[in-house]
Amino acid sequence: MDRKRELTSVDLAALTGELGRYEGAKVDKAYLYDDGLLRLKCRDFDRGRLELLVDVGETKHVRVAAQENVPDAPGRPPNFAMMLRNRLSGADFVGAEQYEFDRIVEFHFEREDQDTTIVAELFGDGNVAVLDTNGEVVDCLETVRLKSRTVAPGSQYEFPSARFNPLTADYEAFAARMADSDTDVVRTLATQLDFGGFWGEEICTRAGVEKTKDIADADESDYEELFRVVEDLRERISRADLDPRVYYAEDDDGDDGDDGDDGDDGDDDRGPRIDVTPVPMEEYADRPSEAFDTFTEALDDYYTNYAADERKAAGEDESTGGGRQRPDFEAEIEKKQRIIQQQESAIEDFEADAEAEREKAELLYANYDLVDDIISTVQGARAEDVPWDDIEAKFEQGAEQGIPAAEAVQGVDGSQGTVTIELGxxxxxxxxxxxxxxxxxxxxxxxxRIEEKKEGAQAAIEDQREELDEIKQRREEWEREDAGEQPAEEADEQEEIDWLSKASIPVRQSEHWYEEYRWFRTSDDFLVIGGRNADQNEELVKKYMDRGDKFLHAQAHGGPVTILKATGPSEPSKDIDFPQSTLDEAAQFALAYSSVWKEGKFADDVYMVDPDQVSKTPESGEFLEKGGFAVRGDREYFRDVAAEVAVGIRCEPDTRVIGGPPTAIEPDTETSIRVEPGQYAQNDIAKMLYRELKGRFADETFVRNVASPDRIQEFLPPGGSRMIDD
Structure with missing residues (x-):
């Protein structure tokens, strides 16, 4: 039989109830792996370290994993993981719930400054969406733009259409759903009641009802027995009265083995694991099994050993891992092609819907007098407190009398205050x-609005097509290497994309907590942030300056507080031996956005101190203005720092304008322009830079989307500037 790959709706109903025991755990850090695995590292005050794993990749499941079963942390975290760390660091886990009877789990987190919900979609291609307090999507792994629902950053999260929930239905609803079918009992339970094939068979077995009995031949007693089993399952789940099991295939000798309850049945005496369930299954009564105290422990055992059991089931030698395992490129390609097809279908729907809306608007103007007559009639009646039912009856009488305006009225909805009119x-x-x-x-x-959704879908298609090309290229490289052929170029030499010449560049944007401040990343990938005003200066020092960071400021009066971050806000503070290149770039940043630039000077000094040397307490007899700080002790100086910044456009891994010290910005952008103090006002030089950057790209639409003059201006120092000729 097929091994379980994904959790069922019944599994999730049992699991979400069990996850309630971890409420109050605090999130430390988030990780995202390439295979669709999301890991939340938490601290539980009773249990210590807690690892919550959400897999939306090949094996769609959720579990709390033992530390030894957690994969090593991946390399540099992607933007999605960084966003989660910024939102969830220090947040409390306050509960998990299943959406209706669907394979969707909502994880809720609360923090003093903001609440966050993570929605894990464990069906189809899988997805994770992060929602703010208002249910708006902050970011998601996969953008979904279909006629039925949209999941995209900046939009309200839309759940799929609700499914029938047999675990909350009463007997009348259950029986009506069963009787509405035209197939046999087991298929009805699987499809009409949404239990799925295996649970449909299990319910029939427990109820003693023949699985293949035609629904037309099933009587009231059959329905009552089936509902009794469902009700018993519902009660066990609601009471968390579970008895989780991991089931094994029969061994090679055909020995079913024992039930595993005595704990002395070794893995070597059994076949591979085939299923994990929250309660014992009568369908597996003859199979060897192992009992666990909690369902999540059973899930951890099952999915930790999933890959090894796959090889075992295929008869491969575990000592060698079955040789070099070929990635399933075809499945990846099929997935991308399916997404592209869905997006293309959605675009057709968007075009038709937008055209229909425009046609309705034009019909309103074309039938202005008739529509105005109807609206005026309703407004006059409502002004005299005429009930909506009476208004509807009046229109019906008018239609019988042949009055054109009344004949056009097809419906009245008092709850919405609307009237539906037939026009053409x-x-x-x-x-x-x-x-x-x-x-x-x-x-x-x-x-x-619909056309904007169409544009988003078109951009998503471009993303998917590029990813599809990358998968096909990886497949070709794999096949060449597998055949012993040498690639046309050196393995470590990747073909560079000529972004400037591309006719269409997909827009890939993400938000970061520090973007409200001035910021850049050094050439050694350390974050530097600075205040835009006195309020932000105060906020940065009080909220974001930690031990191990560095505080920098121009020697001249009037400039931003500049903080070189040693660690992220969700990481423990630690001392860092910063590279000299990073220190130099942070100093140049502190100088460029200070009053030195406004004064038209091309160089000046910058000093640096540790956080414990910075205080809001002035010396006796002195006064500190808002945004100012007292700095005590020795200072490290950077002399004659050049007043110069670069502004450019980055195309990967995301698309955005960035600006800051040239040595940090130029290697990280496809193209950039250096500026220095000069004669052009900030808004004028921003427009000049925009025109110059737009002219360098073949895809001018892309530049308009990511690099408006306003966005460029955010990275320009206050005061006059001019471009530096190459």
Missing amino acids: EHRVTVDTTMGVEKNADQRYTEAK
Whole structure:
């Protein structure tokens, strides 16, 4: 039989109840692995370290893992993981819940400054969406733009259509759902009741009802027995009265083995693991099994050994791991092609929907007098407190009398204050609290919103096509290496993409906690942040300056607080021996955005101290203005630091404008421009840089999307500037 790969809806119902015991655990750090595994490292005050794993890749499941079963931390965290660390560091886990009876789990976290929900979609291609307090998507692993739902950064998260939930339905709803089927009992339980094939068989076995019995032949007693089993399962899950098991295939000799409860049955005497369940299964009564205290412990055992059991089931030698394992390129390619096809279908729907909205707006204007007559009639009646039912009845009487305006009315909805009017081939619903013009304008606005979704879907298609090309290239390289062929170029030499010449560049953007401040990353990948005003100066020192960081400031009066971060806000403080290149770049950053630039000077001094030398307490008789600090003790000076910055456009791993010291910015951008103190006002030089950067890319639309003059201006020092000729 097939081994379990993904959790069922019943599994998730049992698991989410069990996860309640971990409420109150604090999140330390988040990790994201290439194979779709999300790891949240937490601290539980009763249990110590806690590892929550959410896998939306090949094996879609959730578990709390033992430390020895947690994979090593990946390399440099991607933007998605960094975003999670910024939002969840120090947050409390306050619960998990299953959405309806679907394979969707919501994990809720609370922190003093913000609440966060992680939604794990454990079906289809799998996805993880991070939501803010209002349910808006902060970021997601996969952007979904379909006619039925949208999951994209900046939009409200939309769940799939709710499924029937047999674990909350009463007997009448259960029986009605069963009777509505036209197949046999087991298929009805699997599809109409959403239990899936295996649980459908299990329920039939427990109820003593023949699986293949035609639903037309099933009587009330069959329904009652089936519902009794479902009700018993519901009660066990709600009470967390579980008895989790991991089941094994029969060994090579056909020996079923024992039930594993005595604990002395070694893995070598059994076949590979085939299933993990929250309760014992009668369908597996003859198979060897192992009992666990908690369902999540059983899941940890099952999925930790999943890959080894796959090789075991395939008859491969575990000592060698079955040789060089070929990635499933075909499955990856099929997934990308399926996503592209879905997006193309969604674009067709968006185009049709937008056209329909525009046509409705035009129909409102084309039938202005008729629509205005209807709206005025409703407004006049409501002003006299005429009930909506009476208004609807009045329109019906008018239609019988042949009055054109009344004949056009197809429906009245008092709860929404709307009237549906038949205009040509369309039925248009109008808001009776506003006139014809505003109703038409709403339709045009809706058409524009739909077209924006179409543009997002087109950008997503470009992303998927690029990723599809990368997968195909990896497949070719694999096949060449597997055949013993040498690649056309050196293995460590990647073909560089000529972004400037590409006709279409996908926009890939993400948000970071530090973007409200001035910021850049040094050439050694350390974060440097600076205040834009006195309030931010105060905030940076109080909230984000930790032991191990460095505090920098221009020697001249008037400049941003500049902090060179040794660690992220979610990481423990530690002392770092910063490279000299990083220190020099941080000093240049501190100088460039200070009053030195405003004064038109091309160089000046910068000093650096440790955090414990910075204080808001002035010396006796002195006064500190807002945003100012007292600095005590020895200072390390950087002499004659050049007033110079670069602004450029980065194309990978994300697309954005960045700016700061040239030695840090130029290697990290596809193209950049250096500026120094000069005669052009900040907004004027921003427009000049925008025009110059736009002219360097073949895809001017891309530049408009990521590098408007306003975005460029965010990285320019206050005061006059000019471009430096190459």
